Amino acid sequence: MKAYKKEVRSTIGFGIGYVLLGHTGLWVVMLGSDNSVRLFGLPAHYLVAILLGSFGVLVWSVIWCIFANRLEDEIEAENAAATGGPRTDANVTASTSAASPAAPGQLAGAAK
C-alpha cells in the first residue's frame, strides 16, 4: 500500500504546485501590486508571474517526471512482491488483460 499512498499524495501535491505556479493572479489581486517595484526593469509582479509560469513550471515538471518514473519502478517492485515473482503475462490478472489494447470495436471489457 506504500506506493499507492505515495501515488495519491504526490499527485495532489504536484497538482497544487502546478496550479500555484500558473495562477499568481489571485495572489496579486489580494496582495496588491506596485509598478515601481522592478526586477530587471520589468514590474516585479509581472516578471514573477511569467517566470513562475514558464521556468517555474519547467523545473516543477522535471522534478515530477523523475519522481513519477521512479514511482513506476516502486509499483513494479510491489507487484513483484505481491505476485511472488517478476511481472510476466502469466502473473497479470484480469485487471490488465481487460485493459489491453484491442482492435477498434472489439473493445475488451467494454460494456454495451
Next chain:
Amino acid sequence: MTSADWQIQNIWLGLGITLAVFGLYYAVAMINNKKTANATDLYLAGRSIGPLVNSLAASSTWMSVATFLGVVALIQQLHLPFVYMWIQLILSVPLLVMLYGASLYRMGVFTSVHFVQLRYGRNTAFLAAGWMLLIMLMYMVGQFIGIAKVFEVLLGLPYTPSLILSALVITGYITIGGMKGATYNDAIQMVIMMIALLVPLAAILKAMGVAGYWVPPLGYGDLTDALLEQIPTFFDLKFEARFYLSLFVALTIGTLGLPQLAQRVLTSENIKSARVVVPWFCLWVGLMFLGTYAMGFAGVYHFAMMGQELTPEAADKTTLLLNLAYNPEWVSAFVIAGVLAAGVSTIAGLMIGVATVVGHDIVGVLRPHMSEKQQLRYGYMALAGTGVVSLLVSLDPPAFLITSIFWAFGLCATAITPMVVLGVWSTRINPWGAFVGSLLSGALYILLSPYVFADLVVGSGLVAGLGFSTSLISVPVGFILTILVSLATERFARGKAEVARSRAQELVEGMHGWATVTRQRYDSSQWLLILAALWAPVLLWGLVPW
C-alpha cells in the same frame, strides 16, 4: 495604417517560402505514408514516438496562429489580465499526463473517447464523442479561417480561394501522412515557429535599442517606462478576484481535458517516455509564450514611438508590422512561414483527433468486425472527410463557431474533464454518474452562454463571451452531479451499481499499473464528497451577479 504596412512587397518571396515549406511537409507525409500499415500507425503513429519529437509535436499542436497574431493583439488591448490568461495554458499537458494521460497510455486506448467507452460503456462514449467533436471542430474551423486570413492579409490573396486551396492542401498532406507524418511535420513546424518568433524578435529589440535584446523572452525591461507612459494601466489587474479564479476553473480544468492533446501522449514509445514529454513541452512552450509577451511589449513601444493609433485591425498583425519595420523582407517571409506552421500543426492534431473519434470510436464500434485493411481505409476516409467538412463549415461559419475557442475550453472543463479524471482516480464513479453529469452540466453550460438564449445569461461582456462566468457554475455542477449521481445509484440501483463498481475496480487498479486487484485502492467515497463540498462555494460565488 493600411494593408501596405503589413504586407510584404515581394509577394513571390512570401509565396516561394510557402511553397517550399509545404513541399517539405508533403515529402515528410509521403515518407510516412509508406510506414503506415494499420490503424495503430494511422491514429497513434504505432506508439513509436520518442519524447523530444513528441514534445515538439505537442507544443506546436498546442500553439496555433494565435501565438503570432491574436495573442500579441490581445495583450495590447486587454493588457496584463490577458497575460495571466495565457500563462496558465502551459499547464495543459503536464496536468493531462499526470492526471490521466499515463493511465490511458497503460490501457492502450486510442483516444479519450475510447477510454470512456471502456470505463463507462457505449452510451457515455457516444455522448463524450459528441462533445469532443464539437470542441475540436470549433477549434479547427477557427484555424482554417486563420490560415486563409494569413494568405489574404499578409500576402494580399483573395480570401475564399485561399481558404479552399489551403484547406485542401493541408487535408492532403495530413491524410497522406497519418499520425506519423503529422507528428514529424509538427515537430519540424515547432522548430520553424521558434526560430521565426524568437530570432527576429531579438533583432527587433536590438534595433529599438533595448539592452537585453540577446535574451529576447525576458530582456525587454528597458521598454517598461515607455509602455507605462503610453498605457498607464497596462500592469493593473483590472478584474475582480473571481475573474482570476475562473481562469483555473474554465481554462486550466478545460485544457487538460482536450482530446487532441491526450492523443499526442498516447503516441509515445512507452509510458516513461510519455512522462518525459512533459518537461520538454514546458521548455518549448515556456520560451514561446515569453517571446509572445515580449512581442506585445515591443508592439506598444513601437506604436508609441511612431505616434500611431493602434487600430484593432493592425494590432492583429503586430508581429508582421514589427518585422517589416525593423528586419529585411526575407525575414518577414520566414515569419509568415512560422505563422503558417503554427496553424497547420494545430489543424493536424485536431484533424487526426476528429478522424480517430469518427473512424475508430464511432464507426469502429458500430461495425466491430472490419478487417484491418477495411479499418485503415475507413480511417483515411475519416481523415479526408474531416478536412472537407471543416472546409465546408469554414466557408460560411456560424458566428458561434468562430467566436471563442476559450468558450470551447469551458465546455471541455464542464462535460469532459470530470468524467475522465474522476474515472481514472475513483472506482465509485459509474456510467450513470458520468452520463448524467456530463449531459446535464454540458447542457447547462450551453444554455447559460450568451450565444443561445440572450436573456438567460450569467455575467456579461468578456467574462460571458469567453465562458468564464458560465464555467464557474457549470464546472462545479459537472463534478458535483457526477459524484452524487454515482453514489446515489449505489443506493437505489444496488445490483447494477455493484457490478459496475466491481468492473471499475479491476480497470482502475490495472490502469495505474497494479498487477493485483485489492478492491481497496481508489475506492473511497470520502474524498469524492470532500471534492464535491469544495466545489460548492465556487458554484455559489459563480451565481452572484457579475
